[in-house]
Amino acid sequence: MSTILDLNSSVASKVGLAVGVIITIALASHLFASFRLSRALAKYPIANPKWGPAEKVEFTTSGAAILQKGVEMAKGRPFRLNDKSFPRLVLPPKYIDEIKNDKRLAFHEFVAKEFFSTYPGFDAFSTSVNQTIFQDAVRTQLTQALGMTVQPIAKEAPNTLNLVYGPASDWKETVLTPALLKSVSRVSALIFLGESFMNNPDWQRISVMYTVDAFMAAKALNNWPAPLRPIVHWFLPECRKIREEVKIAKDLVQPEVDRRRKELAENGGKPRRKVLDSVDWFSASAKGQDFDYANAELSLAMAAIHTTTNTLGFAMFDLVENPEYFDLLREEIKRVFAEEGKWEKSTLFKLRLMDSVLKESMRLHPHSLVNMPRQAKEDITLSDGTTIPKKAFISMGPVLMKDSSIFPHADKFDGHRFFNLRNSPGNENKHQFVTTSPECNVFGHGHHACPGRFFASNELKLLLVHMIMYYDWKLPEGQTKVQHSKNGVGESPNSRQKILYKSRKPEVDVTGSVTKA
Numbered sequence: 234m235s236t237i238l239d240l241n242s243s244v245a246s247k248v249g250l251a252v253g254v255i256i257t258i259a260l261a262s263h264l265f266a267s268f269r270l271s272r273a274l275a276k277y278p279i280a281n282p283k284w285g286p287a288e289k290v291e292f293t294t295s296g297a298a299i300l301q302k303g304v305e306m307a308k309g310r311p312f313r314l315n316d317k318s319f320p321r322l323v324l325p326p327k328y329i330d331e332i333k334n335d336k337r338l339a340f341h342e343f344v345a346k347e348f349f350s351t352y353p354g355f356d357a358f359s360t361s362v363n364q365t366i367f368q369d370a371v372r373t374q375l376t377q378a379l380g381m382t383v384q385p386i387a388k389e390a391p392n393t394l395n396l397v398y399g400p401a402s403d404w405k406e407t408v409l410t411p412a413l414l415k416s417v418s419r420v421s422a423l424i425f426l427g428e429s430f431m432n433n434p435d436w437q438r439i440s441v442m443y444t445v446d447a448f449m450a451a452k453a454l455n456n457w458p459a460p461l462r463p464i465v466h467w468f469l470p471e472c473r474k475i476r477e478e479v480k481i482a483k484d485l486v487q488p489e490v491d492r493r494r495k496e497l498a499e500n501g502g503k504p505r506r507k508v509l510d511s512v513d514w515f516s517a518s519a520k521g522q523d524f525d526y527a528n529a530e531l532s533l534a535m536a537a538i539h540t541t542t543n544t545l546g547f548a549m550f551d552l553v554e555n556p557e558y559f560d561l562l563r564e565e566i567k568r569v570f571a572e573e574g575k576w577e578k579s580t581l582f583k584l585r586l587m588d589s590v591l592k593e594s595m596r597l598h599p600h601s602l603v604n605m606p607r608q609a610k611e612d613i614t615l616s617d618g619t620t621i622p623k624k625a626f627i628s629m630g631p632v633l634m635k636d637s638s639i640f641p642h643a644d645k646f647d648g649h650r651f652f653n654l655r656n657s658p659g660n661e662n663k664h665q666f667v668t669t670s671p672e673c674n675v676f677g678h679g680h681h682a683c684p685g686r687f688f689a690s691n692e693l694k695l696l697l698v699h700m701i702m703y704y705d706w707k708l709p710e711g712q713t714k715v716q717h718s719k720n721g722v723g724e725s726p727n728s729r730q731k732i733l734y735k736s737r738k739p740e741v742d743v744t745g746s747v748t749k750a
């Protein structure tokens with residue numbers, strides 16, 4: 234008996250020793266890698282070296298000024314910037330073309346690190362990190378189905394606007410951003426998951442709030458020292474909230490996936506529906522791989538809803554600040570719809586002034602002053618000898634969209650700016666809303682440029698068409714400018730800004746046939 238006990242304890246102590254050695258090696262190699270990275274980055278100036286609680290608060294209000302300080306210190310070279318939980322190396326935009334397709338610079342690893350993708354609750358970030366299904370579904374499947382999404386959105390838009398704003402025989406007041414969020418989330422759900430999800434209040438709430446709550450949870454976790462995060466995330470209310478939301482998402486999405494599978498099997502593997510949606514896109518992209526549909530749907534909602542809402546919000550605020558554009562756009566819609574008689578991709582393509590207005594609004598409000606975040610998978614030396622050490626997190630910036638040497642009077646809204654540029658020979662396609670370039674990269678640029686931008690463009694145009702044909706819009710009496718919300722190096726449309734609207738009789742019935750004057 235005692236021999237067996239002795240044997241057991243000897244095996245246990247050997248296993249214990251082995252585990253101890255493995256942990257020590259892992260810790261040592263982690264510390265060595267961090268030390269190596271800090272040493273390699275130390276040659277670059279740092280814009281904000283102190284990064285305590287007070288500095289984090291200061292960054293939220295003065296991010297742009299701190300970024301500018303970095304630019305001045307670096308004199309055309311990269312510099313370090315503390316933002317969120319870890320420092321990033323900000324590379325000047327002159328390197329964009331050189332790095333845009335460099336596979337050694339990974340996008341998803343950056344997102345995974347910033348959003349704690351290994352913790353439960355942050356599941357939507359892990360989908361985009363671990364699998365290509367989500368990206369492929371948007372890039373290939375949605376793009377192929379793009380033509381078929383136009384008419385359903387056009388048909389739904391008046392209904393959604395009626396629900397969100399309703400008839401207004403006199404001026405009515407609303408807070409714009411929440412109203413837009415509701416419109417975009419409904420229309421997106423219609424295309425991504427069908428009518429039942431569009432009308433499901435639980436899905437509407439989760440698909441909008443998960444993004445906001447995940448950002449809050451990441452922020453809360455960031456306030457804790459890194460070694461404590463694996464434990465505190467279980468107790469933080471913000472993290473608990475997103476775990477609950479993921480569970481609700483699974484309860485809503487999985488039965489729908491099961492129902493579709495059953496229907497498919499009963500129909501001999503042929504879909505009964507003509508129009509396929511994101512469940513089908515994900516299945517096709519997965520090519521038999523196992524994955525979690527609810528995570529994929531949350532990732533899709535996260536990529537699509539707030540980005541599109543913010544773009545529409547900025548555009549509407551630019552329009553009420555420059556109201557002469559409402560009639561110019563109505564004139565264009567009337568002419569193009571009279572020519573085409575229905576909403577197709579080609580009809581939307583002809584709305585060239587609207588395309589220009591949307592792009593100009595995006596240029597003026599680039600969402601973030603630094604973008605194209607990546608993590609270096611290996612040591613990289615750029616053509617001029619600049620080095621990016623392995624594991625470094627980089628971003629490009631500050632963006633060139635507000636540079637007056639590229640865009641004359643860059644701080645002014647000029648709705649015709651890209652319309653005129655497109656009219657110059659050879660530039661027809663260069664300055665479209667969906668075209669990305671080193672100068673205009675709100676959608677990113679290169680290999681990871683947003684694959685959903687073609688869909689976003691159509692959705693934005695169709696919502697805008699209906700909003701401006703069926704309503705007049707203006708700022709409250711006495712107000713001419715909107716103060717937008719700055720958060721670090723990011724900017725979003727003022728979420729408290731009120732706006733007034735009133736029903737109007739459209740010159741053309743864009744929901745159907747052309748009204749003869």
Ligand code: HEM
Nearest residue numbers: 371536537540541544605675676677678681682683685689
């Ligand atoms: C106006 C609205 C939108 C904006 C401003 C926007 C912006 C962006 C940006 C900045 C990126 C990262 C690009 C980079 O780092 O190079 C991105 C990636 C992505 N976006 Fe969008 N987006 C929008 C709408 C959408 C929509 C509607 C969808 C889906 C239908 C979508 C799906 C994606 C996906 C899947 C990626 C990841 C691409 C990859 O991993 O390579 N986005 N988007």
